Amino acid sequence: MYIGRFAPSPTGPLHVGSLVAAVASFLDARRHQGLWYVRMEDVDCLREVPGAADAILRALTVYGLQWDGSVLYQSQRLDAYAEALAQLQQRGLAYACGCSRREIAAQARQGAEGLIYPGWCRHGVKAGKLGRAIRVRTEDAPVHFRDRLQGEVVQCVSHEVGDFVLRRADGLFAYQLAVVVDDAYQGITHVVRGLDLLYNTPRQLYLQALLGYATPQYLHHPLVLGNDGRKLSKQHRAPALCLEQPVPQLCQALGFLGYRLPREAADMNPPTLLAWALTQADPLRSD
Template identity: 45%
Template sequence: MSQTTYVGRFAPSPTGPLHFGSLITAVASYCEARSQAGQWFVRIEDTDIPRIYPGSEQHILACIDAFGFESDRTIIFQRDRLALYQAVLDQLHAAQLIYACQCTRKMLGSNHIYQGRCRSLALPFANQAIRVKVDERCIAFDDALQGHVSSRLDLELGDFVLKRRDGIYNYQLAVVVDDYLQGVTHVVRGADLLDNTARQRYLQQILAYPTLHYMHLPLAMNAQGQKLSKQNMAQPLALDQAPQLLQQAIAALGQTSVDLDTPQRMLQQAIAQWDRAAIPRGLSLSHQIYR
């Protein structure tokens, strides 16, 4: 697959409108890609259709325009790509790497490590959850901000779900397939997704996909010490305050301040003076509080 040296993406889920934490991720992914003469694009991760928040996709697209981000490719929606995910499941099925699971949450109880109770049952796949078999390998990588990370999925998680009983394709599967098909080389996202990375790298390995480079950003927090999220009532990004919010996001990333101007010019200035080493380390922006 031909590709430029650096291909990055911003991939929000429309479970609510974008908030300031989303903006930090968008700015960092955009500036990191552009500072390396790389490509950058937007993908809407909307496979979990029941959780789509009304109007959030429209807000995401409006924010991309209002804040001056320029996607190098047509924006894609995962809900239009379900056949691709099924084709990969079929591939894993043929390799005997997945199986049907009839376990309910009640049956599993409080145990967060799946013990593989359905592995040997050879259940039919229809109307069942589909799990991938994990082995004893250690998944290790060096995150650009969080340092060395290693994980044993068999000891920490067990076989995990790729397709739910209700037919929804799991985030872990969809993101791995799309990153591969879109030629992504680098992923910049929030530290709340750090524990997903081992699962995604495991899938990359068993599918013989290239492994990616990761940078997990510290999270913006509210006054209660909670990460900004829809669940914690984070305020949606105000489109009419784009320059001011953009200036705050760039500062939160530890970058040299930019002049208030049009968002496009502010981003160009941020790219010109982008310094990855200045991004705060750790899992949260402990000295930054945002609504």
């Protein structure tokens, strides 16, 4: 059975870019007669904006994106992340790191998605240092997967990313660990999300293999860009979705995904418009 999910971070209201991600995953789930869950990725409490989670759920409802079951909140799942991390540590697959960001920035190589950690603490924290962060040991072997839209993706995590963080120095669990544990817990079979997360996927596959979890199928769709050519995001102050008149922005999201809207689209309500989209061929040509 198909089980998909939409997993926003409550760092602000939804915008057109996040609406595209929600609509793409929702339609893919419904097209496969599957379940569509909503997960609130609020594990990073330092970035959470008060009231944003409720605002996100209200927007999804207004836009006709009704989820199945209860909303999962990562902030209520800390014990599960701690258990997975302890398992990796007991097996020697994760280790404490005492390196500061400044030290890493001064000497580490730059990779496609940031600095590549050189593995200085792999054999123990340096004298005089306190091991605060926890990193996973990566292997010098390529990780392969076939994205349903982007095709074959190959990444050697150890060479292109390095031993990445599972628990931060401030004690918060990292996104990579939380998302893998939660996908397994919810039985997620298909992940549909934006292209900006494509190169996170090999890290997640690597952790799935270490923890003995099943691997979902992935589809990474194109991103909505602003006038400056950057991804629309809360960080760059993308305008919030309009809740009083949702149809124009829902039409915009469907058009971005490749749907050729009917003339009467402007007169439809969101559930009717989404139901119409399900009668059309999938413009993403997903499997």
